[in-house]
Amino acid sequence: MLHKVSIAGLTMDPTSNTPIIILKSDKDDHTIPIWIGLLEATSIVSALQNIKFDRPMTHDLFKNFFDTLNIKVTKIEVCDLKDNTFYARIHLVAGDATAFDMDARPSDAIAIAVRTGAPIFVDEKVIEKSGVPAGQVEVLDESEEGKKWAEYLEKLSPDDFGKYKV
Known part of the structure; x- marks a missing residue:
């Protein structure tokens, strides 16, 4: 099942200075953080x-x-998450109503969606693998660094995900 999402914001990973795009489900409080490249963040x-x-x-x-x-982008789908790598598909329709899709990095697909006005969707299995419902934080890394990250992430609110300027 696909869940429609919106871009809740962009932020920076304070440890690696890597941009993170935050996708938020339009129906509930699930958020999906995706680490992306600086060039793609700039484009978005x-x-x-x-x-x-x-x-x-x-x-x-x-x-x-x-x-x-005369090709229309009908939707973007973040379709999988394997080994901490997100996968996306760009769904298109050619002028003669021929539908097809292409593999893409989520950051590129989102940059195209923003330009074309195409809706963005996330597959439920991706939400299950990546999203943590509000108030439910599971600490897998018991090191001091892991505990700091868990505390940092637990205290974040949607208001913390502002759009950063490049």
Whole structure:
């Protein structure tokens, strides 16, 4: 089963200085944090903030390509999580109503979704593997560093996930 999600925000991992995109279920309080690259975070933020560049960025180029060939992005699906790696599919329909999908990194798929207005979905199995319902924190790493992270994550609220500026 697919769950529609929205971008709740972008934040930085304080330890690795890696951007994290936070997806939040539209129906409940499940959140899915996905660590992404700085370039992809920049692309997502620039699209969310309607920042235009003189030359097209990679995701803009894909959108222009889709528009030129009359291809519509119907949805983005974060479809799996294996060995701490998220997987996504971009679902498309060509002008003659031929439906197809493509494998993509979630960060690239989300950057394209933001540009095309396509809805973002997360498969239930991904939510089960990655999302922790509010108030339920399970500490797997009993080291001091693990306990610090568990405490940090437990205290986060949705308001803490602001959009950071690149």
